[in-house]
Every structure is written in structure tokens, then in C-alpha cells.
Amino acid sequence: MKLTIDDLKKIRFFEGYSDKQLETILMMSSIKEFKVKDILFEQYDELSEVYVLLEGSLSLGISLAKEKRIHLGSIEEGQLFSWSAVFTPYISTAWVMAMAPAKVIAIDAKRLNNEIEKDCDFGFKTMSKIAQTISHRLSDTRFQLMNQMIL
Amino acid sequence: MTNTKNIYKPIKAKLTEVIDESPLIKTFVLVPEEEFSFGTGQFIELSVDGIGEAPFTPSSSPHVTDKLEVTVMKTGYVTEIMHSLKPGVYMGVRGPFGRGYPVEVFYGKEVLILGGGCGLAPIRSLLYALEHVKDNLEKVILCYGSKTPSDCIYKPLFSRLNSIEKFEAYRTVDRVEEGWDGSVGVVTTLLNKIKINLMNSIAVVCGPPIMMKFGTIRLLEMGYKDDQIYLSMEKNMSCGLGKCGHCMMGEFFVCKDGPVFTYNELRNTPDIWK
Amino acid sequence: MQYLSIKKEEWDKAIEQLLLSYIIFAAVDNEFGIDYEIVNSENIGRISYNKAKPATSLKTFFLPVKENVTSGAPLKKQRVIIGAPNCDIQGLKLLDEIYLDKDFNDIFYRERRENTILISIDCFDKQEHCHCTSYGIKPWSDADADLAMIRTGDLIVLRIISPKGQDFVNQFSLVQALRDENIISEIDKAHKKAESLLIESNKGLPDYKATGIIVKNAGDEIWKRYSARCVSCGACATICPTCTCFLLIDKPGFEKIKQLDACQYPGFERVAGGEDSLNELPRRFRNRYMCKYVWKPQKFSSIACTGCGRCIEACIGKINKNELFMELAPGRS
Numbered sequence: 001m002k003l004t005i006d007d008l009k010k011i012r013f014f015e016g017y018s019d020k021q022l023e024t025i026l027m028m029s030s031i032k033e034f035k036v037k038d039i040l041f042e043q044y045d046e047l048s049e050v051y052v053l054l055e056g057s058l059s060l061g062i063s064l065a066k067e068k069r070i071h072l073g074s075i076e077e078g079q080l081f082s083w084s085a086v087f088t089p090y091i092s093t094a095w096v097m098a099m100a101p102a103k104v105i106a107i108d109a110k111r112l113n114n115e116i117e118k119d120c121d122f123g124f125k126t127m128s129k130i131a132q133t134i135s136h137r138l139s140d141t142r143f144q145l146m147n148q149m150i151l
Numbered sequence: 152m153t154n155t156k157n158i159y160k161p162i163k164a165k166l167t168e169v170i171d172e173s174p175l176i177k178t179f180v181l182v183p184e185e186e187f188s189f190g191t192g193q194f195i196e197l198s199v200d201g202i203g204e205a206p207f208t209p210s211s212s213p214h215v216t217d218k219l220e221v222t223v224m225k226t227g228y229v230t231e232i233m234h235s236l237k238p239g240v241y242m243g244v245r246g247p248f249g250r251g252y253p254v255e256v257f258y259g260k261e262v263l264i265l266g267g268g269c270g271l272a273p274i275r276s277l278l279y280a281l282e283h284v285k286d287n288l289e290k291v292i293l294c295y296g297s298k299t300p301s302d303c304i305y306k307p308l309f310s311r312l313n314s315i316e317k318f319e320a321y322r323t324v325d326r327v328e329e330g331w332d333g334s335v336g337v338v339t340t341l342l343n344k345i346k347i348n349l350m351n352s353i354a355v356v357c358g359p360p361i362m363m364k365f366g367t368i369r370l371l372e373m374g375y376k377d378d379q380i381y382l383s384m385e386k387n388m389s390c391g392l393g394k395c396g397h398c399m400m401g402e403f404f405v406c407k408d409g410p411v412f413t414y415n416e417l418r419n420t421p422d423i424w425k
Numbered sequence: 426m427q428y429l430s431i432k433k434e435e436w437d438k439a440i441e442q443l444l445l446s447y448i449i450f451a452a453v454d455n456e457f458g459i460d461y462e463i464v465n466s467e468n469i470g471r472i473s474y475n476k477a478k479p480a481t482s483l484k485t486f487f488l489p490v491k492e493n494v495t496s497g498a499p500l501k502k503q504r505v506i507i508g509a510p511n512c513d514i515q516g517l518k519l520l521d522e523i524y525l526d527k528d529f530n531d532i533f534y535r536e537r538r539e540n541t542i543l544i545s546i547d548c549f550d551k552q553e554h555c556h557c558t559s560y561g562i563k564p565w566s567d568a569d570a571d572l573a574m575i576r577t578g579d580l581i582v583l584r585i586i587s588p589k590g591q592d593f594v595n596q597f598s599l600v601q602a603l604r605d606e607n608i609i610s611e612i613d614k615a616h617k618k619a620e621s622l623l624i625e626s627n628k629g630l631p632d633y634k635a636t637g638i639i640v641k642n643a644g645d646e647i648w649k650r651y652s653a654r655c656v657s658c659g660a661c662a663t664i665c666p667t668c669t670c671f672l673l674i675d676k677p678g679f680e681k682i683k684q685l686d687a688c689q690y691p692g693f694e695r696v697a698g699g700e701d702s703l704n705e706l707p708r709r710f711r712n713r714y715m716c717k718y719v720w721k722p723q724k725f726s727s728i729a730c731t732g733c734g735r736c737i738e739a740c741i742g743k744i745n746k747n748e749l750f751m752e753l754a755p756g757r758s
Contacts, residue, residue: 012343059335071327073336076344099332136339136369143337143365147298147325158529159494159673159681201677205697227697243679387696389673392529396670396688399716402723407528425702 011078021122028111034098043095047085049106056102060094080133085109161243172304178222188216191280192251192411196391198243203229206388210272212279222272248391249410261290265366267358274357293320296338300324300331339369349374357383364424377415384409427585428603435599436581437469452479452508474576477548478510482666487537494683499536507544511566512557514545516666518727542593545570549615554734558623560633631754637718639753651749652710654742661736662687667729
């Protein structure tokens with residue numbers, strides 16, 4: 001399946017990029033598909049790609065010990081994950097597993113970082129979006145924590 | 152013209168059916184002995200004869216006038232006794248009280264409803280009211296989160312909503328149980344996947360205080376303005392008449408000025424999430 | 426202002442006559458000071474004149490501590506209350522706004538209000554904690570009561586305030602218009618003297634609006650300090666002319682008993698889930714002042730503190746709210 005910039009424009013994460021910037025992203029991306037129970041990556045894996053979920057359902061979690069997986073939450077369509085691939089040491093903070101057949105946009109992290117350095121406007125936009133994703137994840141985690149405390 | 156109605160006197164309503172929604176939650180179907188109607192989002196004071204009364208927002212459609220449904224969670228003395236009641240007994244109803252959802256204001260707009268836990272009870276009434284006027288609405292989206300799959304009340308509601316034109320419903324749970332294959336996480340995560348036109352939208356938030364706080368913060372971050380967010384503040388309503396003082400939240404009587412407020416009305420009121 | 430006069434002995438006789446058609450309460454001198462009693466032929470001679478003030482406020486006559494609001498019958502018999510100071514008369518205005526509002530009109534309160542004739546007294550002295558003038562209230566009534574009553578020598582002077590007061594006085598055959606200018610000017614002089622006395626003894630106390638600002642901006646420390654001796658007895662709220670919070674208690678047969686409550690009691694804001702936002706004492710203590718000086722003024726046009734000072738007298742922990750306000754008043758180091 002070939003993605004076009006019009007497909008990207010429908011996804012909230014890519015709002016605000018110019019057509020040229022979207023073309024640049026397309027050139028460093030590919031589509032990947034996963035079956036139910038496929039592990040996209042494990043906690044502590046070294047990551048080389050940043051993902052945006054296009055279709056399907058993924059679960060994100062942490063492991064206390066091998067095979068003891070704790071599901072923390074779902075990743076919804078349109079959401080960015082594997083952002084650790086952009087920041088050194090590029091180590092994942094969580095594992096991600098497909099809960100239903102899933103389709104993701106996989107963006108090459110090295111090429112993304114190069115573009116961030118080269119094009120300030122692109123870099124600022126991208127970093128802001130990644131920051132917002134992490135901020136939401138933190139806020140949701142605190143919400144979860146407060147729920148647990150009240151119980 | 153002197154008003155001789157006694158504002159403290161309840162009308163009697165026969166409990167005709169008790170529906171088990173979850174281990175702690177039951178829905179009571181009541182048939183009032185006198186004519187009774189309410190606006191969606193308004194509340195009633197429901198009493199057990201000689202025991203006590205508690206405030207509830209009816210969960211049934213405001214357009215059904217021969218009966219009303221009230222969803223009761225067992226949380227304290229009065230509700231525990233309510234849970235032991237069997238059909239055939241009479242309960243007392245005072246009301247309706249307060250300012251409910253201004254449904255006409257939602258005409259022509261996309262309505263986003265964020266609900267959590269027991270907040271689904273008033274939301275169900277709102278959904279019925281919105282369904283009644285759906286030709287006047289652009290879209291209705293429900294995002295609902297419960298602690299576990301079995302804590303979700305009105306389970307058939309979600310598939311029914313998704314089959315109504317212009318309506319979408321999404322669910323998430325905090326903790327999975329066997330057999331759950333849907334979204335996991337707090338209800339704000341569902342906001343990532345919905346498609347909504349912010350310029351022409353209003354948001355309704357109803358649920359436990361923590362959920363309302365985080366939900367409102369996320370909606371503001373998304374770009375909703377203060378007057379686009381409608382909050383249902385349930386706070387210790389007692390007389391329902393704006394007199395006894397128990398529900399005061401800053402200068403507001405929740406029972407009279409609310410329970411539905413827009414966020415810009417409450418922005419400067421301290422401790423609204425306690 | 427229309428003044429009438431009647432000889433005191435005629436006045437006493439007239440009241441005794443009225444006992445046949447009215448229930449009459451009057452502020453009388455007793456061993457502790459002044460308080461209301463039901464009038465009978467024995468205590469007419471002890472009715473108190475010209476001085477502040479009965480220990481009980483008017484609130485008690487309109488909002489009983491406990492009443493049945495489902496099968497209770499609203500008051501129908503006419504009553505007269507003699508001896509209310511202006512601070513209590515003004516306090517009734519807030520109660521009227523709350524209980525007589527157009528959406529939910531309390532028939533029990535309304536019947537009592539409509540069937541009561543209020544005869545206020547002019548205060549020509551003050552009690553230790555009186556501070557009505559600080560909040561813009563005069564120590565005498567020329568509005569909102571039905572009649573005002575002053576004793577001068579062996580004469581009772583009546584100020585007609587309302588049409589209801591006029592109708593009431595028309596029953597007294599021996600009442601005549603007061604034409605003696607000297608007496609009227611003596612009364613005016615005494616008013617000014619009483620006002621000056623009150624203003625002087627309350628110098629430094631911020632006015633109502635200013636108090637609202639300082640209460641709102643006060644930090645936690647002062648509430649902690651002043652509430653240290655509070656035992657949450659609720660006396661302040663009980664005795665206060667404008668505190669009216671209540672509970673509705675269910676009794677069998679869907680009966681409801683309305684009983685006065687106080688935000689000073691722990692558990693006032695406790696909800697079924699167990700949370701109680703006013704659980705901590707300093708917070709609960711502060712709540713009453715926020716309510717009276719900040720929130721009620723935002724909602725109601727009538728004043729929520731009339732400066733009667735009863736809360737200071739009644740407090741068993743000897744907490745004085747005016748000391749707190751003066752400590753926070755701008756201009757003090």
C-alpha cells in the first residue's frame with residue numbers, strides 16, 4: 001500500500017506540516033503490518049523507528065520479569081509511539097504488542113533526526129508534537145495513579 | 152397569586168422493577184403517583200420511607216413521562232438500604248431540581264461526551280434526549296471509561312449507539328478482565344482517536360471528580376474554550392431548593408445554579424474537584 | 426417620618442387587651458439581661474425599652490430549630506414581636522431572599538412572616554460587641570420593620586414604618602400624633618449619640634466589603650491561630666441572625682423534619698463516599714467567614730452579617746472575629 005500526503009493529512013499527528021515536509025516524511029517512511037500478539041518491540045530494546053498507528057489496536061506495557069507483562073494502556077489510532085527512537089540512548093521505555101491486526105507508519109529515526117537538525121521549522125514542529133505525546137502519556141499515567149490511590 | 156405548594160413534601164413513586172447493572176449498581180424503575188417530568192441533567196431527591204434521601208440524576212429519557220429510571224450505586228447508609236428494596240414498595244421523590252443540559256444550545260453542533268464510572272447514568276439520559284433531536288445535531292461521540300469491563304453499566308448501550316446514525320461510542324477500561332479485547336487505559340486516551348471539528352463542538356464531562364479534572368484539562372489542551380465545556384458537578388445536594396447550604400461551592404448553590412455548569416462559570420471557584 | 430405617642434400605662438393596658446387576639450412576644454429584662462418571653466399580664470411591666478438587645482435573634486421566630494415540614498400546619502394566628510433591634514430586622518432580609526424566592530417559596534416561613542407584626546426598639550446604648558454601624562446598619566429602624574418603639578419618661582413614642590404597622594396602631598384608641606418638637610429632636614440627638622458611640626468603639630474595624638476582601642486574601646496561618654480554641658460547638662451559627670443552613674431528616678410516612686444545622690459541625694460536607702472537604706478545623710472555621718463576607722454577597726443583595734456581635738458573646742472558646750479582621754486590616758503593621 002502506497003501512502004500519499006493526503007492520507008497523512010487525515011491523521012491529527014501530521015497536522016501543521018507543509019506539503020513539502022509531508023513529502024519528506026513519506027520518503028523516510030514505510031508501512032508495516034502486524035498480526036494479533038505480535039511484539040513490535042520489547043522494553044529496553046534499542047529502537048530505530050518512530051511509529052504512528054494507522055489502523056488496529058496495540059497495547060503498551062512494562063515487564064516486571066520475563067513473561068510477566070503488565071498492560072498499562074492502549075495505543076489508539078493516530079497516536080505516535082516509540083518516540084525513544086529520537087532521543088539518546090534510543091532505548092524503549094515499554095513494550096508494545098498488537099491486540100488486533102495492526103497497520104503502522106514506520107519512520108526511520110536516523111533520517112528523521114537529520115531532517116530535524118537541517119530544517120528548523122520541521123524540527124520545532126516535530127519536537128513539539130513528540131513533547132505533547134509524552135506530556136499526554138504522563139498526564140494519563142498520573143490520572144491512572146490517582147485512580148489507584150482512591151481505590 | 153400565592154403559591155401553596157409545599158416544597159419539602161415528596162410525591163410517592165412505586166418501585167416497579169430493580170435491574171442489576173453490576174455488583175454495586177442497580178437501576179430502579181419508578182412510577183410516580185402524580186404527574187412528574189424532568190429536564191435531562193436535572194436531579195431528584197429520592198427517599199426511602201423513614202430512612203433518608205439522596206440526590207440522583209435520572210438515567211431515563213426525559214421524553215418518557217409515565218416512569219423514570221434512577222441508577223443507584225451502593226456507597227453509604229441510605230443507598231445500601233435502597234439496594235435491599237424489592238419491587239412493590241413506595242419511595243419518595245422530590246424535584247426536579249437544578250439546571251440541566253441546555254440541549255437546544257447543542258443544535259447544529261458536534262457533541263463530545265466524556266464519561267466515567269457512574270457518570271454514565273446522567274449521560275444515558277442526555278443520550279436519549281439527543282437521540283430525540285438528532286436531526287438537529289451534527290454528530291454525537293461518547294467516550295466512556297470504567298475501572299473494569301464488569302463495572303460498565305448499561306452494556307447493550309454501546310452497540311446500540313454505534314448503530315444510530317450520527318452517533319459513535321468508544322469504551323476503555325482501567326484494568327482488563329478475561330475476554331476484554333478493547334481499549335485499555337484512562338478515558339482521556341480515547342480522545343486521541345476521535346475526529347471532531349473543534350470550532351463547532353461542545354463537550355460534556357460527567358464522572359468522578361478525578362476523571363472530570365483530567366478530562367477538562369485535556370479538553371482545554373485540545374483547544375476547547377471554557378464556555379464550550381459542560382460539567383455536571385455532583386456535590387452533596389440535600390434540600391435541592393437553594394436553601395440548606397450543604398451543596399455550596401464558592402458562591403454557587405450546586406442544586407440551583409447547577410448541577411450543570413460551563414467551565415467558564417467555575418474557572419475562578421476554588422476546590423471544584425474535591 | 427410619622428410619630429405617635431401614648432402614655433406608658435395606656436400602652437401596657439392596650440397590650441394586655443391585645444393578648445386576646447394575638448400571640449405576643451417581647452424582649453423583657455431578666456436576671457441575665459434581655460431576652461424574649463411570651464407576654465402575659467405578669468411580665469408586661471418588664472418589657473425592655475431603648476437598649477440593646479435580646480440574646481436571641483429574630484431568626485428563632487421564623488426558622489425554628491426543628492419543625493415538621495410535611496404534615497406541620499403553617500402558622501395562621503397573628504403574632505406580634507416587640508423589641509427587635511435593627512440589626513435583627515436587617516438580618517431578616519437575607520432570610521427573606523433565601524426562603525421567599527420565586528422558584529421555591531417556603532410556605533411555613535411565608536405564613537410566619539405575613540402573620541407577624543414587628544415592633545423594633547431604638548438602641549440608645551450598646552452591648553460590648555455591638556458593631557452594626559461598621560456594616561452600614563443604624564441602631565434604629567426606619568425601614569423593614571412595621572413599627573419602632575421608644576420610651577421617653579412616661580410616654581411611649583411610636584414610629585410608623587409600614588402600612589401594616591399603621592393598621593396595627595389604629596387599634597389603639599388612645600394613641601395620638603406626637604406634635605412636641607422637643608421630644609422628636611431629643612430622639613434625633615440620642616440617635617446621633619448612639620451612632621457615635623458605636624462608631625467610636627469600633628474604630629479600626631473594616632466595613633463589610635473590605636472585610637470580604639481581607640477574608641478572601643487571608644493566608645492559612647491566621648485561620649489556624651484563631652481556630653485553635655474552637656471546639657465546633659456551632660454556637661456562633663446557632664445564635665447568628667443570618668445563618669440558616671439546615672438538614673432534612675426523614676421520618677416514617679414520608680414525613681420530613683427540617684432541623685437547623687451548622688457548617689461548623691464536622692461532617693457538614695461529608696458525602697456518601699466518605700470525602701469531607703471541610704474536615705480540617707481551620708478550613709471549616711474559615712468557611713463560615715468566606716460564606717458571610719465573600720460568597721453570600723456575590724449571590725444575594727441583603728447583608729449576611731449585621732454586626733450584632735452575638736457570635737463573639739456566644740463563643741465558648743472566646744474567639745472574637747473582629748480581632749481577626751482588625752489584625753488583617755490594611756494599614757496595621
